[in-house]
Amino acid sequence: MNISEFWLRLLMVPKLNKHHIRRMSSRITLQTIQSESIFLLLGFNAEQRQAFGQVHEKILTSTMDWLSQPNNHFIHYADSHYPDLLRHIKDPPLVLFVTGNVQLLNNIQLAIVGRRNNSHYGEQWGYHFAFELAATGLTITSGLALGIDSICHKAALDAKGQTIAVLGSGLMKITPRSHQSLAEQILLHNGVLLSEYLPDVAAIPQHFPKRNRIISGLSKGVLVIEAEKPSGSLITAQCALEQGRDVFALPGPLGNPGYNGTHWLIQQGANLVVTPADIIECLNSSLRWISNIDLTNGSPQYEQTIQPDLDDEILNAISDEMTTLDSIVSRTKLPIANILSRLLELELMGYITPAEGGYIRLRVPAIIGR
Numbered sequence: 001m002n003i004s005e006f007w008l009r010l011l012m013v014p015k016l017n018k019h020h021i022r023r024m025s026s027r028i029t030l031q032t033i034q035s036e037s038i039f040l041l042l043g044f045n046a047e048q049r050q051a052f053g054q055v056h057e058k059i060l061t062s063t064m065d066w067l068s069q070p071n072n073h074f075i076h077y078a079d080s081h082y083p084d085l086l087r088h089i090k091d092p093p094l095v096l097f098v099t100g101n102v103q104l105l106n107n108i109q110l111a112i113v114g115r116r117n118n119s120h121y122g123e124q125w126g127y128h129f130a131f132e133l134a135a136t137g138l139t140i141t142s143g144l145a146l147g148i149d150s151i152c153h154k155a156a157l158d159a160k161g162q163t164i165a166v167l168g169s170g171l172m173k174i175t176p177r178s179h180q181s182l183a184e185q186i187l188l189h190n191g192v193l194l195s196e197y198l199p200d201v202a203a204i205p206q207h208f209p210k211r212n213r214i215i216s217g218l219s220k221g222v223l224v225i226e227a228e229k230p231s232g233s234l235i236t237a238q239c240a241l242e243q244g245r246d247v248f249a250l251p252g253p254l255g256n257p258g259y260n261g262t263h264w265l266i267q268q269g270a271n272l273v274v275t276p277a278d279i280i281e282c283l284n285s286s287l288r289w290i291s292n293i294d295l296t297n298g299s300p301q302y303e304q305t306i307q308p309d310l311d312d313e314i315l316n317a318i319s320d321e322m323t324t325l326d327s328i329v330s331r332t333k334l335p336i337a338n339i340l341s342r343l344l345e346l347e348l349m350g351y352i353t354p355a356e357g358g359y360i361r362l363r364v365p366a367i368i369g370r
Helices: 003-011 018-027 037-041 046-053 057-067 102-106 120-135 148-158 177-188 207-217 232-242 257-267 276-283 325-332 336-348
Strands: 072-076 095-100 109-113 139-142 163-166 192-195 221-224 246-249 352-355 358-361
Touching: 003 046, 003 057, 003 072, 003 095, 037 046, 057 072, 072 102, 095 102, 095 177, 102 192, 109 120, 109 148, 109 207, 109 232, 120 139, 120 148, 120 276, 139 148, 148 163, 148 177, 163 177, 163 207, 177 192, 207 232, 221 232, 221 257, 221 276, 232 246, 232 257, 246 257, 246 276, 325 336, 325 358, 336 352
Parallel strands: 109 139, 109 221, 139 163, 163 192, 221 246
Antiparallel strands: 072 095, 095 192, 352 358
């Protein structure tokens, strides 16, 4: 049995203590899975051990066949390709099924979401924001749904930018089916399709609120273009707030019920934006590499990264040997959201590097290429 099959079997075991599995994930190695002691380590009871050995073989075989195909990937929680921002949300997926460019998962992303039944106003401004932001180098992340999601994926492709689609179904069951062509275009342009569900799992309504936490969890911020109240877009915004992400909202025409949700977000303190540059300016407070959008000619000029303050409290909490996130939190006493944002910035600047279970300080900054 290889590591992928072990994690697939694990995924099909009922009533898993996922929090404990995540804590123990670094100990799931090719060596340890050969021993019965792995089940004790993972806290399995007798029923779960039996379920592990008696998973649905047809599903297992189908999934392994899918993984054998070019450009398909399986990323478990302990995998080095697992997105770092997503790893630190409240309930990160144990596994990710990915088709496309896995390197894109750790790029700086902005989620853009909105109504399925969008207005012309929403289409016009959703496309504009997604196009301009993708042109700066931001990866546009959304849900491949009808309406604003698909508009923003297409805008990113038109800008020759990069985009990630997070599905509420398995990757063999593209939903909606009418977006099969869009999914193919995303892959053709070096993008990503992603899901936490087995490849042949069909979409059901309960999947989409769970999907939304991944959209926001992958991203530095969430832009809501057009949303009713209540709506799935507001669920994504709520996830973003809980994860310490920036939330941006586009104001819409007064009296249009399709904008009740975005106006409510603004009343609750979301960042009101009227140009893509508003978002860049906000993100630039923590991500110094992002360009300032030049809306006159559309050609971004990337800034030189600045040096960190030598008294940087978070940087100084990280040693030459692996330092866990818990240790950094304990040493700095800072909010977790602030720490995660600064860790990402320090990594982009080449002053730290992720390690299994934490971070390592680099005394000589690495050169970070894009």
